[in-house]
Amino acid sequence: MTVKNKIVVITGASSGIGEATAELLAKNGARVVLGARREAKLQALVDQIKADGGEAIYRVTDVTKMADVKALVELAKDHFGGIDVIFNNAGVMLTSPLSELKTDEWDQMVDINLKGVLNGVAAVLPTFTAQKHGHVITTSSVAGLNPYLGAGVYGATKFAVRDMMEILRMESAQEGTNIRTTSLYPGAINTELVDHITDQNAKAGMDQFYDQVGISPDAVARAVNFAIDPPDDVEMHDLTIYPTKQG
Secondary structure, eight states: OOSTTOEEEEESTTSHHHHHHHHHHHHTTOEEEEEESOHHHHHHHHHHHHHTTOEEEEEEOOTTSHHHHHHHHHHHHHHHSOOOEEEEOOOOOOOOOGGGOOHHHHHHHIIIIIIHHHHHHHHHHHHHHHHTOEEEEEEOOGGGTSOOTTOHHHHHHHHHHHHHHHHHHHHHHHHTOOEEEEEEEEOSBOSSGGGGOOOHHHHHHHHHHHHHHOBOTHHHHHHHHHHHSSOTTOOOOEEEEOOTTOO
16 A cells, blocks of 8 residues: 555644645645645645645534544545545644643543544444455554643543554454554644643643754654555554654
């Protein structure tokens, strides 16, 4: 399996890792189907990809709504004739101490980071199972590998995604459906995630940390390209992407 001509659905595609991945995969010949909530940014990205000679379409998508994610997958099938890869990338990082009891933000992280990924898996599994091939890629986090102060709920959602993806890999092998899985564990990547932190102490610390060690989302885009590129019998299941400066 190579990137060229693969039909790839990307959620959280309007900025950051999703945007960088869409641009790189399209440059390398993939046909990308982009979903996010901000239509103006999606339209601008699709226009840019097409201007650069790539193939891209979009649909406004809220990953917390199963119907939206299913419609995005159907768009890929209707417009391009199928689907090879889904990149479940949409996420939020609303860090704060548990003692602050920001329960609305806890709900938001569970809904987007965990349920949003599950919606993506549910949307593609019937097709992937029937065609006996497909690739599920999901953005977890280094917070899904190690606990970090202030990231109790964020990390919990990312740990959950890590476990679910491992089970998906095991079940696919057992059932003979040939579905490949890749979990990405980015470290400090300069995206909009930090901008939405509402706890001022947590945000100040994260801003300082990311200013010191953060790297471009292009690094994660290259990891996605790397994961898709091998033949069908090779699976890049876990990829951790740290900035060299991050301890």
